[in-house]
Amino acid sequence: MDHDHSKIEIDAYTGTPTTGHEWDGIRELNTPLPRWWLWTFYATILWSVGYWILYPAWPLIGGGHTAGLLGWHSRQAVAEDIAGLRQLRAGNVERISKASLADIKADPELLSFAKNQGKAAFATNCAPCHGAGGQGAKGYPNLNADRWIWGGTLDAIHQTISHGIRWEPDQQTRTSTMPAFGREGLLKKDEISDVADYVLSIAGYPVEHQDRLAKGQEIYQNNCAACHGDDGKGNLEIGAPNLTTKVWLYGGKDGIDKAAIVERINAGGGGVMPAWSDRLDEPTIKSLAVYVHSLGGGK
Numbered sequence: 001m002d003h004d005h006s007k008i009e010i011d012a013y014t015g016t017p018t019t020g021h022e023w024d025g026i027r028e029l030n031t032p033l034p035r036w037w038l039w040t041f042y043a044t045i046l047w048s049v050g051y052w053i054l055y056p057a058w059p060l061i062g063g064g065h066t067a068g069l070l071g072w073h074s075r076q077a078v079a080e081d082i083a084g085l086r087q088l089r090a091g092n093v094e095r096i097s098k099a100s101l102a103d104i105k106a107d108p109e110l111l112s113f114a115k116n117q118g119k120a121a122f123a124t125n126c127a128p129c130h131g132a133g134g135q136g137a138k139g140y141p142n143l144n145a146d147r148w149i150w151g152g153t154l155d156a157i158h159q160t161i162s163h164g165i166r167w168e169p170d171q172q173t174r175t176s177t178m179p180a181f182g183r184e185g186l187l188k189k190d191e192i193s194d195v196a197d198y199v200l201s202i203a204g205y206p207v208e209h210q211d212r213l214a215k216g217q218e219i220y221q222n223n224c225a226a227c228h229g230d231d232g233k234g235n236l237e238i239g240a241p242n243l244t245t246k247v248w249l250y251g252g253k254d255g256i257d258k259a260a261i262v263e264r265i266n267a268g269g270g271g272v273m274p275a276w277s278d279r280l281d282e283p284t285i286k287s288l289a290v291y292v293h294s295l296g297g298g299k
Helices: 035-054 074-098 101-106 108-125 154-163 189-202 210-223 258-267 282-294
Strands: 018-023 026-029
Touching: 074 108, 074 282, 101 108, 101 154, 101 282, 108 282, 154 282, 189 210, 189 258
Parallel strands: none
Antiparallel strands: 018 026
């Protein structure tokens, strides 16, 4: 490469001077940037200087930042917007605070407001577990289906949201725990297999050992019926799920399979939902209850 500027010459094809730089016989043309581009570039520099002066921009040693001559701050702007929104909603929020859940449902205007507020609160607080549309996932109930573990009335949903399930810090939380029949030695391995087949059968699934269903039913009646009922349809008072449906909280990849039931009988336990009464105000909890109830599975 040659940097001898004495070799600057005019390119014969374009009429443009060269820079004097040459690479393997190829000469570099001295083509200046367009004037409009340069002036635009200079304008952006001037704009940035003005921005630094008017708005918060530069971090300071020891923490903080320059405030800017205008005294404007994005956080302050957001806080003002939120305060304005709260003021706008204050009337309906106050009405929800004083109204019963039944009154909210009976008032079209208040019901619409509660649904919208509940939907926003659901997206922030509930969707990470129950899904954006309340469709649930393995271990997290589907709130769209008419299948409730602890009840799907407005009051029951409100209770669940307020005090959670198996949430020890809340004294009003609802608690019931399925025994670990296998780990605690309450049932043997073949007995767990038999009762799992029986549970599959009452839900309408094919079973592995038809000839052992009678034995599985006997084991069920002796160990499971006290909570899930003689007919397997569950008990909302103690959070015992209905076993006769094809809606399963803990299922296999394609819904339910024997291995999933065996694991549940063997391990026992139950899911935990936090109590929201110490995190959300009462109008928001009421709005959440109304919104969840409206998803399609409310009683």
